[in-house]
Amino acid sequence: MATYRPYRRMAARGRGEGHRVATPLELFFDLCFVVAVAQAGARLAHALEAGHAAAGVSGYAAVFFAVWWAWMNFSWFASAYDNDDVAYRVATLVQIAGVLVLAAGVPRAFDRGEFGVTAIGYLVMRLALVGQWSRAAHGSRGRERVAAGRYAAGVAMCQVGWLVLLLPPGPVPWWAFVVMVAAELTVPVVAEAACPTAWHPHHIAERYGLFTIIVLGETISAATVAVQTALDRHGGLGELLPLAFGGLLIVFAAWWIYFAVPIHERLTSNRRAFAWGYGHYAVFASAAAIGAGMEVAVAEAVGTAHIGARAAGAAVTVPAAVYLFTVWLLHARTVKRGLAQQLTLPCAAVLVLCCTPAGRAAVPLAGGVSALTVVVGVALAARGGRTGARTAG
Template identity: 30%
Template sequence: MSGLGARQFLLRKAPEHGHHAVTFIELFFDLVFVFAITQLSHHLLHDLSVIGLLQTLVLFVAVWWAWIDTAWVTNWLDPDRKPVRLMLLALMLVGLVLSASLPKAFHEGGLAFALAYATFQTGRSAFTIWAVARHDRAQSLNFKRILAWQALASVLWIVGAFLHGEARLGLWMLAVVLESLAPSTGFFVPGLGASKAADWKVEGRHLSERCALFIIIALGESILVTGATASDLAWTGLNPHFPSKALISLS
């Protein structure tokens, strides 16, 4: 199987000092998920009910796994390598479809969302297996286990897209639970075993910086929306409606 892997070394090399800085392509990638968070707020705003809250929560967890799993992958793969950069750009395109379909995910956009999400998750893991197969057998095995779980969850996402109402919500909740429980089992797969904590070489400072920068980008987007809303208001003296209208725009 390793003979099918990338010949080029695509893993990050150990930093000589400190830790690997977050790259520009990683920040560019994060913009898609800032857009996704905005879309989720629109979804909740249009259905302020218990069902609407559950739907938004399910979609949020899916978006979270898509983003954090990619952040983990770029903790090992070097985004400055051309194949990795192209992979991130491809994920961005799929992520745009995923994000655009979020407000209608429990209506006519369900299949588009499910296919985009399944492609995003399984495609990234398959690429990672290919990227590390020749150079890190332990990581290759880890991602084979992850891919198996994601493939199973993808079936639930896609089948759920053909259902309606509470049936879709129930099946997608099961998919979210499956993906969320997988790490606690070590991604156990019969015949492949389970991953151990020692198998994961995580650069914590890179991940923490990535999360911090994502929050800053998201806050920046909120400031832009607030400013754009304020600029559309009539400035005839002190406008008492400015604070409320500007804050509502964040939703």
């Protein structure tokens, strides 16, 4: 176990620091987010099964933004200022507690539009984060202090806005939610304009990769539980085996394609890093939604969903297509050479969507398309003279 001092000045770390990897505390932080992701996915599946697609998708998008943004806030701060002292560890554990409160409030927010519990959870997380940024400002000098101070002030003001918006009973106007999301996304832009923080490209890329693995793991878990529940209640594997196999192929291909490119080499500026980091909302949300879609497909196959086979198939094919396209947009297109390599993932996304009308066969067909995408990517890479059999997309 690494040694650490009880308290040390919170100064910025260097972007060129060698051997920078995720810490055990960061991994613990990510694992605790699985609870919130699972809650959001379960409520999405429930809404889709009941035929409430519009309400389910909009609720999922809002709740997942809260989860993703809380994770983003911590991850980028830690990449720049993690000093691993007692105060830092305690503040991080407090943020984890806030995540668990947020997760506990997801069903109420989804089903009844009551955001009080989620707002309290967010308040706990953000108070700890404001304290961290204030420590960073105190331990920094010059423009670095200005940037950290802007982060602390911006996060605090946004949190006040959320409390005003979410704590009163009653539905939240969609336009007010959009305004608050825009305000949140603007805070890093304004703060970094004073002085770019010292986030570490390799470290932040690893953090995003680890969270992608966790989300994909939650997708497998959700699908497994759905199949197990269906077997316990209805028995028989005839309808479920093709779904399970197709879903597994989709998740395996999703992992392969994401990690085909060492993206940290491309994070050379704040402009690139911000676009890449913000764009991962779609990557994470679609990856988790695949698991929810698998739950819906299983429920339809055993006759417990109130939707048709095509709608159940779309619950898997749509997020899978979104995932393939956004991974291409953020990762693959920056390194692919030639028209064939550039078109592999976009074409795969279109083909996955085209599987939707097949109804119950949509998931296994989409799984076959996803697996074929990996094969084509590997073949094109080999033909292009690139080494490494794991390269695809």
